[in-house]
Amino acid sequence: MSATVETAVRSQVETDAAIRNARPLRLITCGSVDDGKSTLIGRLLWDTKAVKEDQAAALKGQKSIQQNELGLPDFALLLDGLQAEREQGITIDVAYRYFSTDKRSFIVADTPGHEQYTRNMATGASTADLAVLLVDARAGLLEQTRRHATIASLMGIRQFVLAVNKIDLVDYDRSIFEHISTEFRQLALSLGVTNVTPIPVSALLGENVVHSGHQSMPWYSGPPLIEALELATQRTAQAVGFRLPVQRVSRPNESFRGYQGTVAGGSVKPGDSVVILPSGTVANVRQIVTFDLVRNAAVAGDAITLVLDRPVDVARGDMIASVDAAPVSGLAFDAKLVALSEDAIAPGKRYWLKSSSRRQRVRVEPQSVLDLKSGQWSEAESLPLNAIGKVHLAFDETAIFDPYEANRETGAFILIDPDTNNTVAGGMITAKSGRIDGIGSGAKDRVLISLPADIADELLASEAFATLRDQIEIRRVSAQEARSVLDPID
Numbered sequence: 001m002s003a004t005v006e007t008a009v010r011s012q013v014e015t016d017a018a019i020r021n022a023r024p025l026r027l028i029t030c031g032s033v034d035d036g037k038s039t040l041i042g043r044l045l046w047d048t049k050a051v052k053e054d055q056a057a058a059l060k061g062q063k064s065i066q067q068n069e070l071g072l073p074d075f076a077l078l079l080d081g082l083q084a085e086r087e088q089g090i091t092i093d094v095a096y097r098y099f100s101t102d103k104r105s106f107i108v109a110d111t112p113g114h115e116q117y118t119r120n121m122a123t124g125a126s127t128a129d130l131a132v133l134l135v136d137a138r139a140g141l142l143e144q145t146r147r148h149a150t151i152a153s154l155m156g157i158r159q160f161v162l163a164v165n166k167i168d169l170v171d172y173d174r175s176i177f178e179h180i181s182t183e184f185r186q187l188a189l190s191l192g193v194t195n196v197t198p199i200p201v202s203a204l205l206g207e208n209v210v211h212s213g214h215q216s217m218p219w220y221s222g223p224p225l226i227e228a229l230e231l232a233t234q235r236t237a238q239a240v241g242f243r244l245p246v247q248r249v250s251r252p253n254e255s256f257r258g259y260q261g262t263v264a265g266g267s268v269k270p271g272d273s274v275v276i277l278p279s280g281t282v283a284n285v286r287q288i289v290t291f292d293l294v295r296n297a298a299v300a301g302d303a304i305t306l307v308l309d310r311p312v313d314v315a316r317g318d319m320i321a322s323v324d325a326a327p328v329s330g331l332a333f334d335a336k337l338v339a340l341s342e343d344a345i346a347p348g349k350r351y352w353l354k355s356s357s358r359r360q361r362v363r364v365e366p367q368s369v370l371d372l373k374s375g376q377w378s379e380a381e382s383l384p385l386n387a388i389g390k391v392h393l394a395f396d397e398t399a400i401f402d403p404y405e406a407n408r409e410t411g412a413f414i415l416i417d418p419d420t421n422n423t424v425a426g427g428m429i430t431a432k433s434g435r436i437d438g439i440g441s442g443a444k445d446r447v448l449i450s451l452p453a454d455i456a457d458e459l460l461a462s463e464a465f466a467t468l469r470d471q472i473e474i475r476r477v478s479a480q481e482a483r484s485v486l487d488p489i490d
Ligand SMILES: Nc1nc2c(ncn2[C@@H]2O[C@H](COP(=O)(O)OP(=O)(O)OP(=O)(O)O)[C@@H](O)[C@H]2O)c(=O)[nH]1
Pocket: 031, 032, 033, 034, 035, 036, 037, 038, 039, 040, 076, 112, 113, 114, 165, 166, 167, 168, 169, 201, 202, 203, 204, 205
């Protein structure tokens, strides 16, 4: 072997090994009832040999299990057979299944297709790298396809595979496949997704799932589903600064004080300067401790205790962040959300908003709702179950976020109804609101203005202000926070 060929082979082997060792690709499958989702997942597990031999033998041996024309078990029933595993756990809304090829491993979130399960779909989509959207070739795109594609895109998924299933039932008609693909590409484009791979599939017959469907569809030159998945990219590491939502302040003795939490973005090392929000106090990192050792650095996903170089006031729910790439704090934000409650999200109603380790009061004002048929936003005052809407969030106390596009942990939230304790919406922050800060002021109809403490005191002492006291409430903030209030992120 020549040196060049040898180098090329070695680099290929290394690349393959790197892919195998990389974190699994996470995907979500969505489709309407009966599009064939269970059959497709069953087929993927079967043909990649993810089904354990004993389960396979049991299924093959069961007379009662319907077999398809290939003499294999009904793949949808195969999934039902695996259902027992799911039921052993506590309530799992989303079942995760694992399979792999020699190139890559995968985790598929299996979520129910009914409209009332939109919430599960949103949960599965929030961690997925890619969405496989199923349509029945006979029916084409349905409203549910639009809903799922929209939620997947809102959850930050930027790669879609369109599986045009049951292609055998339309005589492998190329023009039907192409018509649906074109329509779907337009839908995806309107959602900002350009990476779309349409594949004609027969999940039942196993064509273009793991094995090629070339014999029935010589006109299709693209990859089968599994190859498209092997080639897919993962969501890249987020390019924002260090984020540590503080879950606990640890004080085992007088001489030690550490702040515990799971890093929600970026990285940190001893010596880094950090800011504590909402107070705006700045400090340096002295030490990073994990459960067993002192570390030189920590990255997103690590559970750590952070020790700072000076005594500072930090409480549960605060955020410790990079000084030079801090998140945004403020009293008003814009967001998109998916309404998950039978009770509509009503204007002015107060909810608990939970994000990272913070839980705070918020007033929600719906602005517009997405019409899933036309893809247009129209004005709306409330958001009924399953609606996707744009809202304005007004807080009583400073809230701290990143835009969801920049950080999926510190940019996502859920809303909890204080009366019922139900989760009523899942949402993502799009921007800090350009509106006047303080719509969320506890006192209705008063405007709340955040000012650096020295200016606030001066103003409060002035005679001129006395006449405005009923209309304006002044809130003292640090200089840093006052700056960010004046600095919208969009
Ligand atoms: N001919 C043909 N039938 C299919 C194909 N894929 C699925 N089916 C059939 O379509 C029916 C519905 O398939 P399922 O896999 O149960 O559909 P699903 O989308 O998972 O439905 P739910 O589990 O109810 O959400 C079953 O009778 C399958 O055998 C296909 O590619 N070709």
